[in-house]
Amino acid sequence: MPELPEVETARRGIAPYLEGQRIKKVIVRDSRLRWPIPDELPALMKGKVIATVTRRAKYLLLALPKGTTIMHLGMSGSLRIIDAKEPALLHDHVDIVLTSGKALRFTDPRRFGCVLWEPGKPEQHKLLAHLGPEPLGNDFDGERLFQCSRKRKAPVKTFIMDNKVVVGVGNIYANEALFAAGIRPDRQAGAISRQRYQLLADQIKQVLAKAIEQGGTTLKDFVGGDGKPGYFKQELKVYGRGDQPCTSCKKSLIEIRLGQRSTVFCNSCQS
DNA sequence: ATAATCACCTGCTCGC
DNA sequence: TGCGAGCAGGTGATTA
Numbered sequence: 001m002p003e004l005p006e007v008e009t010a011r012r013g014i015a016p017y018l019e020g021q022r023i024k025k026v027i028v029r030d031s032r033l034r035w036p037i038p039d040e041l042p043a044l045m046k047g048k049v050i051a052t053v054t055r056r057a058k059y060l061l062l063a064l065p066k067g068t069t070i071m072h073l074g075m076s077g078s079l080r081i082i083d084a085k086e087p088a089l090l091h092d093h094v095d096i097v098l099t100s101g102k103a104l105r106f107t108d109p110r111r112f113g114c115v116l117w118e119p120g121k122p123e124q125h126k127l128l129a130h131l132g133p134e135p136l137g138n139d140f141d142g143e144r145l146f147q148c149s150r151k152r153k154a155p156v157k158t159f160i161m162d163n164k165v166v167v168g169v170g171n172i173y174a175n176e177a178l179f180a181a182g183i184r185p186d187r188q189a190g191a192i193s194r195q196r197y198q199l200l201a202d203q204i205k206q207v208l209a210k211a212i213e214q215g216g217t218t219l220k221d222f223v224g225g226d227g228k229p230g231y232f233k234q235e236l237k238v239y240g241r242g243d244q245p246c247t248s249c250k251k252s253l254i255e256i257r258l259g260q261r262s263t264v265f266c267n268s269c270q271s
Numbered sequence: 272a273t274a275a276t277c278a279c280c281t282g283c284t285c286g287c
Numbered sequence: 288t289g290c291g292a293g294c295a296g297g298t299g300a301t302t303a
Binding site: 002003006034058072073074075076110112113127161163170171172173239262 | 296298
Binding site: 032034074075091108151152153259260 | 273274275277279282
């Protein structure tokens with residue numbers, strides 16, 4: 001469940017159970033994630049107190065005294081706070097067990113996620129070092145999109161999903177933001193005006209912020225278990241709605257593929 | 272440097 | 288009912 005709003009929702013859900021808590025042990029049942037979980041990770045974390053739980057892009061960062069645990073949920077990962085003695089199921093790869101009796105359980109059927117260790121500052125890690133600005137921060141705006149896009153021929157949707165341009169815009173919200181901004185996803189990035197990029201940046205921020213707001217509902221799923229997917233589905237205007245009527249003009253939405261990703265737009269509302 | 276493709280995995284849905 | 292094909296919220300690596 002990993003677009004940025006869900007990662008942020010997960011962060012908010014788990015942080016109160018983790019911050020200030022001491023790690024009793026770390027159980028690794030399967031270290032074969034996108035990158036192997038370091039063998040030494042459990043020993044590095046054991047006995048330490050988690051200072052903070054923060055987020056950079058779609059990475060979650062657990063700040064420990066002498067380093068940071070970096071987690072990513074990939075396509076199918078999820079995190080839950082559980083009672084430490086709850087039996088593990090097939091894809092429950094990691095438990096971070098706390099002395100409080102709770103545990104953070106990392107589950108990921110497809111194993112595209114990761115759990116890594118960075119002994120220095122988290123932003124020094126190879127995966128974090130070259131990321132673009134946070135979409136909801138002040139460093140991201142239409143001017144940046146405009147400047148970064150000059151001479152670029154890739155479709156604008158691919159462009160805004162490029163982590164070096166801006167982080168955290170996944171397939172769902174790329175589709176949604178482009179619809180909200182009235183821009184065709186297959187338009188060349190370099191051929192879009194400054195004014196339209198200002199609109200697009202605003203819509204990216206708005207769509208993500210709204211989804212995070214609604215993510216509050218999901219918080220239960222992450223904390224309590226018993227997760228039900230698709231909590232904000234009713235808000236989606238185009239994603240997953242190919243061939244269905246445009247919510248604005250009622251014409252049939254078009255579904256194409258850009259960069260191997262499903263792309264949906266309205267041929268009359270977006271240009 | 273940029274763009275397109277591949278790759279990593281499991282699970283689910285669809286059409287035959 | 289069974290089975291292969293295709294697709295799924297991500298993104299680094301590889302290839303032109």
